[in-house]
Amino acid sequence: MSGGKFLPWTLERDAETVFVEPETRLLIGVNALNTGLLFARCRLGIIGAFHNWLDDDFNRETLVPVLPDWWPEQGGPRLYYPNRFAPNPLRAFIDLGLNHNAWHRKSRKSTS
Numbered sequence: 070m071s072g073g074k075f076l077p078w079t080l081e082r083d084a085e086t087v088f089v090e091p092e093t094r095l096l097i098g099v100n101a102l103n104t105g106l107l108f109a110r111c112r113l114g115i116i117g118a119f120h121n122w123l124d125d126d127f128n129r130e131t132l133v134p135v136l137p138d139w140w141p142e143q144g145g146p147r148l149y150y151p152n153r154f155a156p157n158p159l160r161a162f163i164d165l166g167l168n169h170n171a172w173h174r175k176s177r178k179s180t181s
Contacts (some may be wrong), residue, residue: 078117080139087139106132119145 077088102118109116110131116123121144126132155163 080136081141082139119143121145 075091077090080087105116108114115135120140123132127134
């Protein structure tokens with residue numbers, strides 16, 4: 070948060086909820102996902118991100134899942150817009166994302 074306060078990590082499993090206060094030695098925000106991934110891959114810490122963003126690393130074993138029973142069910146992120154008639158800039162963004170995902174799936178299949 071802009072005021073310097075760090076939000077606790079909320080871990081939930083069944084009806085149990087645990088709040089973890091992260092230590093502030095080094096915390097990287099959402100704008101530095103690639104840096105966070107690099108640190109985690111080098112075994113310099115852990116990363117909290119949408120699990121579908123980490124699947125390739127788990128498959129390559131460059132990252133090891135930590136506390137998977139406590140992970141949220143949702144993948145992420147999702148784009149929502151209220152009707153199917155999106156303004157042109159939003160439509161272009163959606164098409165770019167769809168094309169990137171199709172390309173990414175195709176390239177993953179060709180390397181398997």
